[in-house]
Amino acid sequence: KQEVTQIPAALSVPEGENLVLNCSFTDSAIYNLQWFRQDPGKGLTSLLLIQSSQREQTSGRLNASLDKSSGRSTLYIAASQPGDSATYLCAPIRGQKLVFGQGTRLTINP
């Protein structure tokens, strides 16, 4: 059974900092991994999808890496802004099923 852990559970940093969110998973037999953000009371917004054959994926100030062999993924956010405040969730994908961690609640202070 796939288990996903995200560290830290919460993070509060001043605006402008670069930061790293960590995700680990127990079953490396995954196809892809997707990162999402969720604003309070809202649905999930897809940030990045990393194919299992890739090691990195970039979108703007976001960069995600995937190491299937060690069961880890990291999300790097450059030059953080108050609008980045949200909960960030990683989800390894097998078939069409995503398994979610509990997320990292990120607060960027102006």
Place this chain on the structure above:
Amino acid sequence: KAGVTQTPRYLIKTRGQQVTLSCSPISGHRSVSWYQQTPGQGLQFLFEYFSETQRNKGNFPGRFSGRQFSNSRSEMNVSTLELGDSALYLCASSLEASGAAVEQYFGPGTRLTVT
């Protein structure tokens, strides 16, 4: 292109009642999945439909059921509601690619409150 839509957005029901939630996927997407989100359990997979067939099912009791129509729209039904069914129910759609897991797009969710 319109995103995933879910109706209704908010719902209040009484214990013992049943409820039906609806999800319209992004145009052209044939796979629809449902997730339940609660503060205690987080996001949990309910089931996934493709071409009107349930392909995957999570670990939920039989009170939770779903279906998909020929236009890919999906509904989920919860019968004999319990207080613990109070949650945000999220629907996701994806453009099926043979043998590959592809990016999933989520709707805004339906907030169900059971009293």
